[in-house]
Amino acid sequence: MHNHEHGDGPTMNQAIFNIGLSMETISVYLLVCGLTDAGRNVTTRNLIDVWNGTEAALDQGLLELEDKHIISRIITDGGENTVFKVMGIQRWKVE
DSSP: OOOGGGTOSOSOOGGGGGSOOOHHHHHHHHHHHHHHHTTOOOBHHHHHHHOOSOHHHHHHHHHHHHHTTSEEEEEEOSSSOEEEEEOOGGGOOOO
């Protein structure tokens, strides 16, 4: 199993499909991974630019991913823009 934190290939981990997340949350995860793999900052602003659903659905997906330690909030401007980082699978809190 590859480790996301060492940059040795695509960020997306197939395990995301087996932990009972909603399709919208999985979609948020895939967008986060896509931005990461493209070398772009994973910010709420950049996610909104590529997200096709509602902003509320995006926020809910981000919260669920954070709650399960799949992504981590690394910085926020206190307003509308937050930066996230994908965590390695060994840090995920899944049951």
